[in-house]
Amino acid sequence: MINIRSRLTYQFMALVTAILLLFSIGVYFFSKLYLEKRFFKRLQDRAITTTTLLFDLQATDSTVLKLVNISDKELLIDESISVYDENAKTIIFSSNNGKMFSHQQLLPLMKSDQITTFTEIGDYKVLGIHLKKGSADNWVIVSAIDKNGTEALDDLRRILLIMILAGILLLGLSGWFFAGRALAPMSGIIKQVNGIFPEYVAKRVEHPNRSDEIGLLVATFNQLLDRIEDALVMQKMFIANVSHELKNPLTKIYSQIDIALMQKRSPEVYEQSLNSLKEDTTTLIQLTNTLLNLANTIVSSESVQKTPIRIDELLWETKGQLQKWHEDYNVQINFLDFPDDEEALILQGNEASLKVVLINLMDNACKFSDDNTVVVNFLANESGIKISFMNKGPIIPAADLPFIFHPFYRSNATAQATKGHGVGLAIVSQVTRLHKGEVEVISDENGTVFTLWFPKVTE
Template sequence: MQIRKKLTLQFIIIVALILALSLLAIYFFSADYRRDDFYNRLLNKGTNSAKLLIEVEEIDAGLLRRIDQDNPMSLPKEIIAIYNYKNELLYGSDNDELLHIHQELLDRIRLEQEIRYRQGNHEILGFLYADKFDRFVVIIGAVDIYGLKKLHNLQTVIFLVFAISILVVFVSGSIYAAKALKPISRVVEQVNNITITSLNLKVDEGNGKDEIALLAATFNKMLSRLEAAFKIQKNFIANASHELRTPLTAITGQLEVALIKQRTPAAYQEILLSVLDDIKRLNHLANRLLLLAQTGAENPEANFNPLHVDDVVWQARADIIKTNPNYKINVTLHETFEDNRQLTIAGNAHLIKTAVSNLMDNACKYSADHQCLVNISPAQNHITLEFSDNGIGIAPQDIPTIFEPFRRGRNAAHIHGHGIGLSLVERVVKLHGGTITLYSAINQGSTFTITLPVAQF
């Protein structure tokens, strides 16, 4: 169901309930008032008749009957009967047999002082009338023709008021809901006009104060993030294609040159070694891209296990020095570590080792002395790893984008690299719930600081 229809329906139901309860209260209060008023009239009429019969000596039953018949104030279809203390009938109207009076009824009236009941259309009141010598029972009944007619008219009015009110509420509710939801319809229309090629378009935020404006602003922020993500993806594909095409072009060129004429075995060996070097670079790039994709996989925590950070650092150091004997990597373990638990994190050993290796390799590669200083120290429920060098540093304008894929410092163009390493490091660190910060100055070196949470046992 559309929100517009749902709002209108809810509005109608709420108003209908409130209106129905109010009108029913009016009706029942009116019915109670009519009934009480009519019984008061019966009481007054019965009291007057009893007083005339009992207290006025000149009036007997026959004269009282004629008075009642000629009295314009008599009630419609009035029936009255008066009994003495012996339950003997002192006075009865012509049709008093319609009251169906019996001994038990008279005894009940004497016991309860006053009773009210209905008999057909007649509303009947029985009460005690006492003078200084005796107590008399007066039973009087009548039909409240005018009161019931007024109550019936009130029913009709209430029904019409309810029906007309619901109709008015339906129309006004529909108009109000349409007006209230018009901004949403406008937002939906604008969103439908935004495609993958027009993410730069934005939704009108209106007055900027209500919930619709907040929704539009939130959607605009999402569009900005999507636009940035598509831009990064586009640049990533372009850069990846370029990085893959460069060694492939070199391999193709060398093989084509080799096939132009017959060469000596030494010349062929030189060409094959160059091709092998390009293939290794391609393989290295492909492995980095696969690792980058692995860090974005769903539920990577499934492969997390407890591991000692210092062991991973030493393994990474050994692997790098094995392939680059001229590199110098000094690892310092802070003396404040109390036990191995402070060095244990929950993570993927292969990914952590890859991140550490990248930072060590970069520090040595971009330093004239090929030296990297690694400092491992404890923090509150965390482990801090600092990777420092005395290399060429990173320009301030390059630092904000240095962790994006295929981004490299302007001063590092002459050194071989793909620009994937730091992006991979950042993703691995964030994947493990950590943070990475950078301090760098041109020709003074760089310091990368990684903070990882300690495993909770």
């Protein structure tokens, strides 16, 4: 499998090689055009010189050829010059030796509607100039081999090819080097991550540049480590609290059984011991049930079966069930703004789970209230459903508020006054979160208020 460094090097080489090829093709193409244009200009100068000597100076054939050769410092290779009389249909001047081809055979290729015609036949480049003056109608044809231009293009082609190959090699080395430098911090990060173990979970990954992409990745990874550390701390607290909660009733049960078996006792004493054992067993059953409820809430929202539920009806049902268990509880439900549209009262959720939430909040409010009374205010509109539970009881210290939804956490202000395991509010928080809702708490001299908020979610 190709690693990132190799992939970056190959991509860099491919991109720059494509640019070099495009640049080299452009250089070769425009160089060829320039050399052809320059050679065409030399052929044109030969033709003009020949025409001037023949028609203006009336020089002889041999004189024309000598003067043309003398006028050009750089002789053209295999040069041939011909003058064709269009009216007489004959060549009136020619330096063609007839070994390669006859200029007369090229006349059909010449375009009579143009003054000059440039063409190529094999290695030969041919220029034809049409001269028409009065009754005279002549063609001046010059042909030669551009050996210098061909050799120059061959040399240029070899140079470009060598430079491209050298460039590709240099690109590979430099790309590998710079990709290695760019990815060098990743090796350090990997080494740091490998050094993080559960016993050293407080350690964080360090990176000098926090603003680049690797720095952002490190920041995200450190945030993940923060959440993992919180989860591990919660796990340790959970195990410690569960062990403590289970240890007390089990120790009491074992001690009472051990004392009862030490000697024979009266039926009244045995009955008293059995009642105490029943009470401790009931505590264990309640703790087990709350742990099961907590485990059932720690699931994904997709696995919770949801149906349309009328929250106002569920509130009345929960009130009736709670007061059946505790006849001394007083639950007052106030509908602050009852909507005309019944759809505003409906929430997509799991009825059993939401019922546990409402019972826990009502039970806690009555349990910690001075007069066992909770005031439930219900508000529903098109934006969502809001339910608040208010009681007049002990103030929850501000230092305890961030932790009261943690499993087994109990505030010192309430831990001694009322029995409990500190799991109910953790269940409330989990179930509310699964229903895309929020739960908040405010506690001051005016009382303690727990507020549930379920926004309207369009399916």
